[in-house]
Amino acid sequence: MIVAISLQLLLLVYHQLTTLFDFYPFNGIRFSQPKERYTEAVINFTLMVLPLLGYLFKISSLMRFGAAFYFILFACEIATWFVPYFFGASPKWQEIYSRVQGRTIMLIPPRGQNPTPNLEHLILMALTMATGIATFTAYWSLPEASTKGWPIAAGIAAFMLYGIAVTHWKLPTKSAGNRAS
Numbered sequence: 580m581i582v583a584i585s586l587q588l589l590l591l592v593y594h595q596l597t598t599l600f601d602f603y604p605f606n607g608i609r610f611s612q613p614k615e616r617y618t619e620a621v622i623n624f625t626l627m628v629l630p631l632l633g634y635l636f637k638i639s640s641l642m643r644f645g646a647a648f649y650f651i652l653f654a655c656e657i658a659t660w661f662v663p664y665f666f667g668a669s670p671k672w673q674e675i676y677s678r679v680q681g682r683t684i685m686l687i688p689p690r691g692q693n694p695t696p697n698l699e700h701l702i703l704m705a706l707t708m709a710t711g712i713a714t715f716t717a718y719w720s721l722p723e724a725s726t727k728g729w730p731i732a733a734g735i736a737a738f739m740l741y742g743i744a745v746t747h748w749k750l751p752t753k754s755a756g757n758r759a760s
Contacts, residue, residue, distance in 0.1 A: 583717035586710040646718035647732035649711030660696040667749030
């Protein structure tokens with residue numbers, strides 16, 4: 580339980596620091612707009628603090644939320660970074676990436692003009708996965724652990740991944756020859 584709580588807190592602090600404070604060239608905050616930073620910080624703070632509160636105060640519904648949430652978050656991080664890295668980005672994500680993240684520290688080689696996950700986000704993904712594993716393990720060690728509510732979590736995950744696909748992925752478009760007359 581201590582490991583799960585510690586990782587939840589570490590992930591929350593890491594995310595908030597790298598979202599709100601300039602550590603260039605580690606992050607590209609100086610190139611983002613304040614509204615982008617604050618929106619991301621508030622949304623992710625809200626979502627990441629819920630499991631932490633659940634584990635600190637033994638609130639079973641929030642603990643159950645955390646057991647699923649970090650894997651959903653990790654899937655969203657992969658969908659945000661690695662799908663566009665391998666298959667191309669939407670024009671909007673390409674613009675944001677070029678403006679904000681494109682000049683930061685990269686460890687993996689670029690693939691043309693596709694967004695490349697930077698060091699800041701690779702660390703974030705590793706922390707998210709470690710937190711997910713620790714939280715899931717801690718949750719299932721509880722006598723009251725159950726799968727109650729997990730179909731709802733799966734629906735939320737599908738909705739979030741759909742949103743990322745629409746906003747971040749280079750999706751196929753209908754050519755003029757495929758349009759109905």
